[in-house]
Amino acid sequence: MSQGLRVDFINRSCAEFRGSRGIREIYTQMFRRPPVYNTRTRSWSAPPKRVVDLAAWCEARGWNVTYTGDPQTASPPLVEQHDPGVGLW
Numbered sequence: 001m002s003q004g005l006r007v008d009f010i011n012r013s014c015a016e017f018r019g020s021r022g023i024r025e026i027y028t029q030m031f032r033r034p035p036v037y038n039t040r041t042r043s044w045s046a047p048p049k050r051v052v053d054l055a056a057w058c059e060a061r062g063w064n065v066t067y068t069g070d071p072q073t074a075s076p077p078l079v080e081q082h083d084p085g086v087g088l089w
Helices: 023-031 048-060
Strands: 004-011 014-019 036-038 043-046 064-068
Touching: 004 048, 014 023, 014 048, 023 043, 023 048, 043 048, 048 064
Parallel strands: 004 064
Antiparallel strands: 004 014, 014 043, 036 043
């Protein structure tokens, strides 16, 4: 029986994952705190950066990993550079 993981990117601060038995324990061992369970979608919720690390760990061990959503939403927001001297006088 092959193991699998499904990753859903929701927005920049939230990604959900569900998978084979033991995925919560693997996440907890990797990051020292358990993910939050979403009862509506019946999946685990965590920051996208951590979920990407978890997916990479699973892929390295031969798991079937499926991604949904836009992974670019997991990237940090762009910060505009402002000139600190503008508008002072």
